[in-house]
Amino acid sequence: MTEPRTPVARLTGGTASLGGRPVLRGVDLTVHPGEVVALLGANGSGKSTLVRTLVGLVPLTGGTIELFGTPFARFRDWSRIGYVPQRTTAAAGVPASVREVVASGLLDGRRLFGPGREGRAAVDAALDAVGMRDRARDGIAHLSGGQQQRVLIARALARRPDLLIMDEPMAGVDLRSQEVLAGTLRGQQEQGRAVLLVLHELGPLEPLIDRAVVLREGCVCHDGPPPRAVGQHALPGHDHVHPHDDHTAHHAGMGLLS
Numbered sequence: 348m349t350e351p352r353t354p355v356a357r358l359t360g361g362t363a364s365l366g367g368r369p370v371l372r373g374v375d376l377t378v379h380p381g382e383v384v385a386l387l388g389a390n391g392s393g394k395s396t397l398v399r400t401l402v403g404l405v406p407l408t409g410g411t412i413e414l415f416g417t418p419f420a421r422f423r424d425w426s427r428i429g430y431v432p433q434r435t436t437a438a439a440g441v442p443a444s445v446r447e448v449v450a451s452g453l454l455d456g457r458r459l460f461g462p463g464r465e466g467r468a469a470v471d472a473a474l475d476a477v478g479m480r481d482r483a484r485d486g487i488a489h490l491s492g493g494q495q496q497r498v499l500i501a502r503a504l505a506r507r508p509d510l511l512i513m514d515e516p517m518a519g520v521d522l523r524s525q526e527v528l529a530g531t532l533r534g535q536q537e538q539g540r541a542v543l544l545v546l547h548e549l550g551p552l553e554p555l556i557d558r559a560v561v562l563r564e565g566c567v568c569h570d571g572p573p574p575r576a577v578g579q580h581a582l583p584g585h586d587h588v589h590p591h592d593d594h595t596a597h598h599a600g601m602g603l604l605s
């Protein structure tokens with residue numbers, strides 16, 4: 348008999364409030380090793396809040412989180428988790444080079460993760476993985492939105508995370524960046540590492556998704572196979588608009604997996 352594998356993340360009965368308003372209202376979510384899980388739902392359904400509770404950016408008001416089998420309060424092994432936040436235009440004001448941003452992904456608490464040479468190799472590998480090695484010395488502010496997204500993915504990949512969490516990585520990015528993202532998902536899958544990604548629709552990533560969890564008004568209304576072909580737009584209550592969606596993803600996305 349095989350040992351049941353410890354989930355990489357488990358949220359049980361999770362509740363959270365923002366600005367005094369309940370945003371998560373009793374959410375159960377489990378991510379197993381090697382799984383690629385999509386978190387779907389309409390604007391404001393609580394997707395970002397959910398992933399932010401998992402990385403400690405939003406406190407739970409009720410329920411429990413376990414990461415790699417360890418209760419949240421005792422979890423210290425943050426280098427096993429990579430987090431790519433929802434992209435904003437804030438990067439435009441950051442005077443850092445691509446390499447510096449990626450290297451910052453190796454900061455673990457107050458110390459650099461690993462010795463210098465090993466750290467540099469990890470940064471190079473992450474830059475290669477997203478096709479940005481040749482831009483390493485460029486300022487992040489000089490990149491397109493999609494390229495900035497790739498740098499943030501590389502920043503998370505530099506840790507070689509066992510759980511990679513990405514919040515709307517497809518929003519408003521170009522075709523090449525979508526391809527990089529799909530390659531990242533495949534790479535994680537092949538290495539038996541888990542991915543949790545917030546998406547507003549499955550789109551061309553659908554074949555790479557093992558399971559979809561759909562939130563509606565802070566509750567899980569579906570947890571199972573990805574809603575096939577018709578995508579998330581067929582789900583009741585779907586009404587998603589995205590502020591930085593430039594429609595590139597929708598028009599160019601079909602070439603993603605070819």
Ligand SMILES: Nc1ncnc2c1ncn2[C@@H]1O[C@H](COP(=O)(O)OP(=O)(O)OP(=O)(O)O)[C@@H](O)[C@H]1O
Nearest residue numbers: 365366370388389390391392393394395396397547
């Ligand atoms: N800092 C905040 N203070 C108060 N309310 C907030 C705050 N951040 C988010 N909210 C509200 O919490 C709810 C859930 O937001 P959240 O960003 O988790 O949803 P989402 O499903 O990720 O939405 P989107 O698809 O638009 O990113 C929304 O109604 C939002 O307006």
